[in-house]
Amino acid sequence: MPEAHVRLRGVSKHLGTHLAVDDVSLDVPEGAFVTLLGPSGCGKTTTLRMVAGFYQPDLGEIRIRERVVNDVPPHRRNTAMVFQEYALFPHMSVTENVGYGLRMRRVPRGEARRRIAQVLELVGLSGQERKFPHQLSGGQQQRVALARALIVEPEVLLLDEPLSNLDAKLRVRVRTEIRQLQERLGKTTLYVTHDQEEALAISDQIAVMHGGRILQVGGPADIYFQPASRFVADFVGLANFMEGQVVDAHHVRVDGLILTLARPIPGRGRVTLVVRPEMIRMVPAVQNVEPALQGRVTATSFLGTVTRYWVAALGGEWVVDVPAPGHEVLRGEVALLLPSDRIHVLAE
Amino acid sequence: MAVWTRTRGRMMADPGLVVAFAAVGALLVLFVLYPAVRVLAHPRLADYLAVPQNLRWVQAARNSLVMMLLSTLTATGIGFLYALATSRRDLPLRRLFQTLSILPLFAPPFMVAFSYILMFGRQGLVTKTLLGLDVNIFGWQGLWLVQTVAFFPFAALIISGVLEQVSPTLEYAARNLGATESAVMRTILFPLARPGVAGAALVVAISVLADFGNAVVIAGGYPLLATEAWFRIEGLADLNGAAVVVALLIVPTFALFVLERYWVAQRVYTAVSGKGTRIEQPATPPPIKWLLFAACAVVAILVALVYVGVLAGSVASVWGYKWGPTLAHWRLGLAQGGAQLLTSVKIGALSALLTSAVAVVAAFIATRETLPLRRAVDFLAVLPAALPGVFIGVGYLLAFNAPPLILAGTAWILVLALSFWHIPFGYQAARAQLKQIEPSIEEAAQDLGASGLRVLWDIYLPLLRPAFMASFIVAFIRAVTNLSIVVFLVTPRNLVATYSILAMIGGGFWGAAAALTTALLAITLVSVGLARLLLGVGLRPIGGA
Numbered sequence: 002m003p004e005a006h007v008r009l010r011g012v013s014k015h016l017g018t019h020l021a022v023d024d025v026s027l028d029v030p031e032g033a034f035v036t037l038l039g040p041s042g043c044g045k046t047t048t049l050r051m052v053a054g055f056y057q058p059d060l061g062e063i064r065i066r067e068r069v070v071n072d073v074p075p076h077r078r079n080t081a082m083v084f085q086e087y088a089l090f091p092h093m094s095v096t097e098n099v100g101y102g103l104r105m106r107r108v109p110r111g112e113a114r115r116r117i118a119q120v121l122e123l124v125g126l127s128g129q130e131r132k133f134p135h136q137l138s139g140g141q142q143q144r145v146a147l148a149r150a151l152i153v154e155p156e157v158l159l160l161d162e163p164l165s166n167l168d169a170k171l172r173v174r175v176r177t178e179i180r181q182l183q184e185r186l187g188k189t190t191l192y193v194t195h196d197q198e199e200a201l202a203i204s205d206q207i208a209v210m211h212g213g214r215i216l217q218v219g220g221p222a223d224i225y226f227q228p229a230s231r232f233v234a235d236f237v238g239l240a241n242f243m244e245g246q247v248v249d250a251h252h253v254r255v256d257g258l259i260l261t262l263a264r265p266i267p268g269r270g271r272v273t274l275v276v277r278p279e280m281i282r283m284v285p286a287v288q289n290v291e292p293a294l295q296g297r298v299t300a301t302s303f304l305g306t307v308t309r310y311w312v313a314a315l316g317g318e319w320v321v322d323v324p325a326p327g328h329e330v331l332r333g334e335v336a337l338l339l340p341s342d343r344i345h346v347l348a349e
Numbered sequence: 350m351a352v353w354t355r356t357r358g359r360m361m362a363d364p365g366l367v368v369a370f371a372a373v374g375a376l377l378v379l380f381v382l383y384p385a386v387r388v389l390a391h392p393r394l395a396d397y398l399a400v401p402q403n404l405r406w407v408q409a410a411r412n413s414l415v416m417m418l419l420s421t422l423t424a425t426g427i428g429f430l431y432a433l434a435t436s437r438r439d440l441p442l443r444r445l446f447q448t449l450s451i452l453p454l455f456a457p458p459f460m461v462a463f464s465y466i467l468m469f470g471r472q473g474l475v476t477k478t479l480l481g482l483d484v485n486i487f488g489w490q491g492l493w494l495v496q497t498v499a500f501f502p503f504a505a506l507i508i509s510g511v512l513e514q515v516s517p518t519l520e521y522a523a524r525n526l527g528a529t530e531s532a533v534m535r536t537i538l539f540p541l542a543r544p545g546v547a548g549a550a551l552v553v554a555i556s557v558l559a560d561f562g563n564a565v566v567i568a569g570g571y572p573l574l575a576t577e578a579w580f581r582i583e584g585l586a587d588l589n590g591a592a593v594v595v596a597l598l599i600v601p602t603f604a605l606f607v608l609e610r611y612w613v614a615q616r617v618y619t620a621v622s623g624k625g626t627r628i629e630q631p632a633t634p635p636p637i638k639w640l641l642f643a644a645c646a647v648v649a650i651l652v653a654l655v656y657v658g659v660l661a662g663s664v665a666s667v668w669g670y671k672w673g674p675t676l677a678h679w680r681l682g683l684a685q686g687g688a689q690l691l692t693s694v695k696i697g698a699l700s701a702l703l704t705s706a707v708a709v710v711a712a713f714i715a716t717r718e719t720l721p722l723r724r725a726v727d728f729l730a731v732l733p734a735a736l737p738g739v740f741i742g743v744g745y746l747l748a749f750n751a752p753p754l755i756l757a758g759t760a761w762i763l764v765l766a767l768s769f770w771h772i773p774f775g776y777q778a779a780r781a782q783l784k785q786i787e788p789s790i791e792e793a794a795q796d797l798g799a800s801g802l803r804v805l806w807d808i809y810l811p812l813l814r815p816a817f818m819a820s821f822i823v824a825f826i827r828a829v830t831n832l833s834i835v836v837f838l839v840t841p842r843n844l845v846a847t848y849s850i851l852a853m854i855g856g857g858f859w860g861a862a863a864a865l866t867t868a869l870l871a872i873t874l875v876s877v878g879l880a881r882l883l884l885g886v887g888l889r890p891i892g893g894a
Contacts, residue, residue: 055521055631075524088522092540101536105527153526 384744428504459562472669511545662863678860708775738833775820
């Protein structure tokens, strides 16, 4: 277990009368990429801004490498941040923007020049030194913002929805670059996003937030396949829910059908089960011989990599993603086969 | 050739638009360009060449430039400080300070001077009665103070507009990268405000050069170009001399105007950002905050005294000697000037209506890309902003005293002069609003079969109503309080209130002058109130146009 580099303990923060962050505790290990994921207004940005020092917590404490930083002003923290809107200084060239942190730290001119060249090389902006922000594309502006944060060799790198102003294709490319750069530099990073796909793709650890609280912390696969609550299951990707009655440690009865679960079921009585759309196998009802849910296809949508079906079953609507497109589209009565190792029981 | 043919083809497809274009174009040429040309063409070349030999004029020109430098420096400096202070959301009494700094924009243009004579002059309430001093406020020092107070609001308004564009995130980013509070000011806020400050300085400089009201009231004995033009005509009936003087005045004014419009206005930094979170400004550190507060308070008191002075002047028995209240001045003022007040309102309303109508149509035409010469319309619609009132006054006197169009002596010459002088206010407001309208709205209307004029009538006019009304109110207030144009164009049959007030001040009837000024002020404040009620917004957006 690596030592926690950034540690939040019982942190709460009111913005006006609104309790924006409610008793949040989180460990960011040395060199890890941790993402705060949640819908807008969940408190993720406020949490990040407290780590940067823009807000002071009402309660609790924030430590960076064992030092309590609650009262340390932002300019003494060395927690460089990449802002959602980049916050590039419009009156400064690329060089001046990137060099700003060094200028504030009174780094000698020669060394500053060397480091600016180095970091611009790192983010692939060599040759753009004299341009001003408004002469750059969105992707380039984003890199300037990143370079400006990286150059001060921050203790912790903070990123506040840095990709939300880029178009979809570029977003995927830049996020891969950010992740590669972070791994190469081994920089402890705290990242904020509302995009679950982005969070899954980029993080070592994800903390899902809602209503100012952290609901679950875990690796991307844990969060995705073993959500701790209905909210997490629903927010992180599409999910099918069903109510069932526990029969024994490995069996649940759902509407007359006995489902087998690979992992032992904690607890007894009524439980909620979660299955991801792409984990369900679907066959025409007439060909089916195994025990399965019976349903009717109500709509289909071709998405490229998968075909998405909406199926009426168990008195509700199910979403099923079938890979290998190009196959014949199923219609009418179908059977849904649920794999025993991908049915997850919610703890609540 | 091919381009021209195509343009003509498209123009002819929409005859209504062409007629509107021709009408607005003709009006602008006749009432903006023609008087200006008449002024410049009236003196002979020899008259211009003789200027260096006329010591009084050389002196006036030098004084005008000195005053321009002094007053611009102080007014812009104070305006910047004021704008910086009121851009801090956590400044105590911020709203009050903002309102106080806007008020002088709608006061009669001689009011600061008049009130400061009452407050700080030889009989001054502050100087003589409270402090026991014997101060002569008449002259260039008094004018400097008065112009600073009268014109800092322009600077504050323009610089505020620029500072408000600065995203608070930039401050956070700088702090995040290690900048202290003072480093944020030095490296972020000041440099970002710089183009705004330059623009503000140019606008203030133009206003100072053109300032007639304050100069004539407080610095009548100090030769200046703006007042000299009037003295030429009033005392000597020397139209030729007046034309030479205002032609001299137009040289620096026009140069500043071009500089402002085509150089500085293009350089304002637009914040580079996509959609962003709306984040609160960081708190201002207490020492800086209270320093700014103190500066604002001093300026606000100076502004408030302008109003206190005039109000007190209208009810004090004998200014400087007997302070007991009386209504005698009001009785005298309204008996002598009540009818003129009514004429002022009538002429003001009529001219404001004309201003707004022409301005809105001109703004619409200037955005039609199929029309040739639309840049000329744009130029003529903003040109009056570069022309001092005294220039317009002399211009109309020269242009409409002789065929083809004789208007001299009628109320119409006043209405037209005021209307076309104020066109830029309405025009800029309408252009700004047009920019807010999605082009696809117009495309949708055209797609459904609307012609060019139909689009104006059905789509733009309803959407431009706020700009129209805002321009009406501003034009009305400025017309009612105007002095620099009306002194040239009034006749005994068409006396207006401001002219009578000037005469009363000159004749020593300070109480009656104060009463009439207060009445005039009440009219303008009621108009501002009505505008707020009708538009739901203040006049800030257009006040600095």
